[in-house]
Amino acid sequence: MNRSFSLLLALVMVLGLTACGTKKGEEDSRDSREVYLSKPVDYAADMEWIKGVCAIGDSLYFSGITTTKLASGQTRQEVDRLLRISQEGGETAALPGYQPVDASEAQRKFIGISTLRPGIDETLWQTVRISNMHFALPEGFDEEHEDWNPYKTGSSQKLVLRRLDKDGRELFRFEEETAVLENQLGIGRISDLVMDGDGEMVALGETGIAVLSMEGAVRFTLPVEEPEVFNYPPRLILLGDGGVGMAEYAWEGEGSYIRLQRINKETRDWGKMYLLPAFGGVFDGAGDVLFYYLAGDELRAWKEETQDAGQGEPIVNWANVGANATQLTLFAAADGGRLLAVTEDKGDLYFSSTAEGEQELLLLTEAESDRKVLTYATLGLWSGDRTAILEFNRTNPDYQIVVKDYTDYSPNGSREDAIMRLATEIGAGKVPDILVIEDMPVEQWAAAGLLEDLWPWIDQDPDIGREDLMERVFQALEIGGKLYEISDTFRMSTVFGRKDVVGDRMTWTPDDMEAALAKMPEGCIGIDEGGVELLLNMLRLDWGQFVDWEKGTCSFDSAEFMDLLAFCGRFPESVPGDRWERVNAGQQLAATIFPNDFQTVQTANAVANGEAAFVGYPNPWGGVGSSFLVSRTVSMCSACKYKEGAWEFMRTLLLPHELVQTGYSASDGFYTNKENFQRSAEHAMTSDVSSTAIYGDVTVRAHKVSQEEYDQLMALYDAMDAVCRRDPNLENIINEVAGAYFAGDKTLDETAALIQNRAQLYVNEQK
Secondary structure, X not given: OOHHHHHHHHHXXXXXXXXXXXXXXXXOOOOOOEEEEEEEOOOOOOOOEEEEEEEEOOEEEEEEEEEEEOOOOOEEEEEEEEEEEOOOOOOEEEOOOOOOOOOOOOOEEEEEEEEEEEOOOOOEEEEEEEEEEXXXXXXXXXXXXXXXXXXXXXXXXXXXXXXXXXXOOEEEEEEEEHHHHXXXXXXXXXXXXXXXXXXXEEEEOOOEEEEEOOOOOEEEEEEOOOOOOOOOOOEEEEOOOOOEEEEEEEEEOOEEEXXXXXXXXXXXXXXXXXXXXXXXXXXXXXXXXXXXXXEOOEEEEEEHHHHHHOOOEEEEEHHHHOOOHHHEEEEEEOOOOOEEEEEEOOEOOOOEOOOOOOEXXXXXXXXXXOOEEEEEEEOOOOHHHHHHHHHHHHHOOOEEEEEEEOOOOOOOOOHHHHHHXXXXXXXXXXXXXXXXXXXXXXXXXXXXXXEOOOHHHHHOOOOOOHHHEOHHHHHXXXXXXXXXXEOOEEEEEEEEEEHHHHOOOOOOOHHHHHHHHHOOOOOOEOOOOOOHHHHHHHHOOOHHHOEEOOOOEEOOOOHHHHHXXXXXXXXXXXXXXXXXXXXXXXXXXXXXXXXXXXOHHHHHHHHHOOOEEEOEOOOOOOOOEOEEEOOOEEEEEOOOOOHHHHHHHHHHHOOOOOOOHHHOOEOOEEEOEHHHHHHXXXXXXXXXXXXXXEEOOEEEEOOOOOHHHHHHHHHHHHHOOOEOOOOHHHHHHHHHHHHHHHOOOOOHHHHHHHHHHHHHHHHHHOO
């Protein structure tokens, strides 16, 4: 028995034993009242853009710039500022001894970077890049309204690294013309300059890193490779022990990570390496925390004593406090538990645009909360889920969603391990209130009593009824007449071909497909899926054709299943070239397509060289071969302590909401709310579209959706009555055993018998 099979078998057994409720004595374990509370800090009167944050002991600081604008819109001066946040109340105040870094008389000045880092003995290190621009303005020049650029005579740029005491007074300054320093170091344009715990400077350039004495003498340099992703630049990290490391994007094996590598000054080479989750942030450490980093939406602290465990200690999940982790750009932690964060709405820390977005400064403090806690179990947060949770946590006065992400973000982590952790906690009585189900055995979970029927909640809701939803999607999601999962979006899965070739129908059998293929030119293939892929896509339409969960039996050794195996073996498992180009050229009968917007019909018709028929996957039981794809669903656990609160959140996924000009279609499909669906359809039918897609020799130009095209899509929608359901354990069995048959290593009878034996063992355990 392989690991995947035994894991999921154990999962269902655990769920079956524990889904009826939490263990006695643990009912209140999820209601710990000591939580982080988030409060926006008002800094607009003193500063326009935040560039750095820092903590010294229990004090929090942030630096940035204020800008003087001309009437013409041009920038006149940028002046650096440094503020401190009080321990009581979180008010901001300027430091009494602070003076701006540059006192030159340049006509126009720009502050390129202004970072803050902690030093020893309650001091701060500030790095600033200053650009001074000089002009020879003619007599009578209107400085407020006219363009300065034609009169520019030159510019100068310098880097400044200075040490400040806790009240902002300057204690030390290193200053050098940027061009001189970059020429001296020979590492390209310098993007960061930091002072380490030994009192030596580390400069990061485009092609290397240089370590310098406090006076600026070069000790040694290290080469830096060109970034593997253009908008994922390397950056320096000041470690909690005073060392310095460089964080960069990297491919390691089959995965991608952030690679944080320490600079070893003794060997003058790279030292210890840490592989961290990709697309997250890495932040300076302090004290016993070597560095902070993001794992999904969770901030973690990597400490010396835990660094060999492969992951850090959880500090806070940003979604729980109403902050968007993908927009987190700056972070600092003070003694006493206070956290300071800057979010900027321009993308995440690395994959971001160059334009400055709207910033928010957040102060997090540990405090007692009287809101009831709802645990939200998931394997990573999707963007839509994150948005819904953030809005709920920011606005609901009675309940707070607390995200529990079971994903293992370490380099060797696996989805299977994450599922087992979830199952183990449920087995220990820690049943979540809300559960995100994605490619999980929902039928078994529902049968075990873990999930709540949501139809009664919809039926008694004052603002949502079945008539307000795209009801066929939810009917397809039903199990035994009950609805255990909901989603705000859906897509479709189907197979299409030219109507006058495959027939004007929504369903066909393998014999029908063979008959249509016989009319095509010699060498034409039926479909570009073959073997296991085609077999599984057919089974996902209706596992019940070969599995009876109630009786605990299966029939994978039946003549019907063996016929299906033989049919799938007639088509190639992979074909070079573009599948839609082959359909267009008459070299392929049919191909898969996944409608997720109203223009998809235009694509299918263009590829088919005429009106397309959405025939779906052929199947011997005569069912509709197309299905709904609902890849992310949310469920309420039957053991939920605050079901009214859970429904308050879940219903927000089904409510209509404002649709902006660029977002009339859901980002990952159609809306399940009928009003939103219809409004997005109206937008597609009335708005000009100017997009072009090319598939080999086929060019598809999108246009306003016609009534006929809309009706064509809705006919597909109305015909579908199934959700594409994955069963990881059965699929794993079929993939391993049937693969040998399609490779020619086993006979048809041997394959069917082996699948039956292994599947029966699993299915019987679910009885």
